[in-house]
Amino acid sequence: MQTAVPLNAGSGVGAKAAERVPIKVVAAAVAGNAIEFFDFIAYAYFAVYIGQTFFPAKTPFMSLLLSVGVFGVGFVFRPLGGVIIGAYADRAGRKPAMLLTIVLITAGTMALALTPSYASIGLAAPIMVVICRLVQGLALGGEVGPASVFLIEIAPEGKRGLYSSWQLASQGLAALAASGCGLVLSYMLSPADLAAWGWRIPFVLGLALIPVALFLRRSMPETLQVPAPNAARPADRPARANVWAHSGFIVLAVLIIMGATVSTYAANYMTTYAISTLHFPASTALAATVIGGISTFLFALVGGWLADRHGRRAVMLLPRLALTIVTLPLFLLIGLWPGPTTLYATTIALTGLTAISATASLVAIPELLPRTIRTTGLAIAYAVGVALFGGSTQFVITWLLGVTGNPSSPAWYVTATSLISLLAMLAVPESRGRQLER
Numbered sequence: 001m002q003t004a005v006p007l008n009a010g011s012g013v014g015a016k017a018a019e020r021v022p023i024k025v026v027a028a029a030v031a032g033n034a035i036e037f038f039d040f041i042a043y044a045y046f047a048v049y050i051g052q053t054f055f056p057a058k059t060p061f062m063s064l065l066l067s068v069g070v071f072g073v074g075f076v077f078r079p080l081g082g083v084i085i086g087a088y089a090d091r092a093g094r095k096p097a098m099l100l101t102i103v104l105i106t107a108g109t110m111a112l113a114l115t116p117s118y119a120s121i122g123l124a125a126p127i128m129v130v131i132c133r134l135v136q137g138l139a140l141g142g143e144v145g146p147a148s149v150f151l152i153e154i155a156p157e158g159k160r161g162l163y164s165s166w167q168l169a170s171q172g173l174a175a176l177a178a179s180g181c182g183l184v185l186s187y188m189l190s191p192a193d194l195a196a197w198g199w200r201i202p203f204v205l206g207l208a209l210i211p212v213a214l215f216l217r218r219s220m221p222e223t224l225q226v227p228a229p230n231a232a233r234p235a236d237r238p239a240r241a242n243v244w245a246h247s248g249f250i251v252l253a254v255l256i257i258m259g260a261t262v263s264t265y266a267a268n269y270m271t272t273y274a275i276s277t278l279h280f281p282a283s284t285a286l287a288a289t290v291i292g293g294i295s296t297f298l299f300a301l302v303g304g305w306l307a308d309r310h311g312r313r314a315v316m317l318l319p320r321l322a323l324t325i326v327t328l329p330l331f332l333l334i335g336l337w338p339g340p341t342t343l344y345a346t347t348i349a350l351t352g353l354t355a356i357s358a359t360a361s362l363v364a365i366p367e368l369l370p371r372t373i374r375t376t377g378l379a380i381a382y383a384v385g386v387a388l389f390g391g392s393t394q395f396v397i398t399w400l401l402g403v404t405g406n407p408s409s410p411a412w413y414v415t416a417t418s419l420i421s422l423l424a425m426l427a428v429p430e431s432r433g434r435q436l437e438r
Helices: 023-045 047-054 060-073 078-092 094-114 124-154 160-188 191-196 198-218 243-268 270-276 282-310 312-336 340-367 371-404 409-426
Strands: none
Touching: 023 047, 023 094, 023 124, 023 160, 023 198, 023 243, 023 270, 047 060, 047 124, 047 191, 047 198, 047 270, 060 124, 078 094, 078 124, 078 371, 094 124, 094 198, 124 160, 124 340, 124 371, 160 198, 160 282, 160 340, 191 198, 243 270, 243 282, 243 312, 243 340, 243 371, 243 409, 270 282, 270 340, 270 371, 282 312, 282 340, 312 340, 312 409, 340 371, 371 409
16 A cells, blocks of 8 residues: 655645655656646647648748747746646645646647648638647646645655656656657658658647546645635634735746746757758757757756755756856857757757756745745746747747848857846745745
8 A cells, every 4th residue: 555645734745754755646746747748849849840731831931930939829828827727726736736737738739639731621720729729838837836836845854856856857758758759750751741640649649648647646645735615724824925925036936937948948949940950851850859858857857956965046057057158159069060969969958957957946936935825926937937938939049040040049049048047046045945834
């Protein structure tokens, strides 16, 4: 019989004793998160083919621009998902919120996988794709907050960074699975078949895995103690924590997440970049995303371990500073010596340094928020940061490449946003060893 996750009576926060948390409990949080990011990231990886299917244009560049523009549409509903589902998680519990996001991502992914092409149903096709992206954005906007907070609240003493790191590590697994699937398809199918119907296969596979995530999440414990409807609130607990009272910190959190978001989606764009700008074969380009997924997975766990050992601020700041310095030289190298080696080196730098810094950020932000708005505050900061900058990154990069014709132009955007994030990180206090508010 499996041991239950220890909870402090009356707090809903994981016990201090360094007890083992069942693997099934951690898997419940990260499995759904990985599947949702798998579906969302798969769109980015197959943007070229999705553009040809749903957004025919006079030139391939305009078709791609429309496709990545609709990719950004998925980010519009992220803040709404963060507010609604984050508040629901703080009121009703982490578990029901994470079950809700699975249902939403199922609906969005199923519709995207089954939508006929523009050639078949005309204007209805791109409209349906936009609706699918909005539903997926709503789900992902509400997913990260509850999943991240759940992992922090079940973590044993001194391991909140490591446990929280599985949230970002699961995104690396999602990227690895999506890109690995794309790589296999690029070898098995002809370019014509991949463009015609092969790009739909990853979305169908994602649907097949959703029942597993639902099963795991239905059996997970709850870390938030939800009072009975008529129960009086404890006298030592404030009646309501005001999100606006912490708006200054949330703005800082948005700016911190901005740097991680831009570099992450710049790395996700490397497949499209390699195909459309460097003119590499699809197999070589998709291999970069496989490498990026492995890098994110490994370095996220390293970042969590380092954050527990050396504190949150140093692990946030130093990798982001390194990325600010090396991004432009790496893109210049790609322009001078285009090839798999420089492509993969740039991908590892973007994903690895981002993963270390972002892991420390995603544990520090909820640690510095009061318990009653812990999920809502993190969800808003993450969703707004990703909506404003993640949704626009691929569009901005595509536009910069088209306007300047300079292969190194994506580095300008990554470097500028990283500098702003560094300033925000400097304003955030250290939270390692901080007692989570009950």
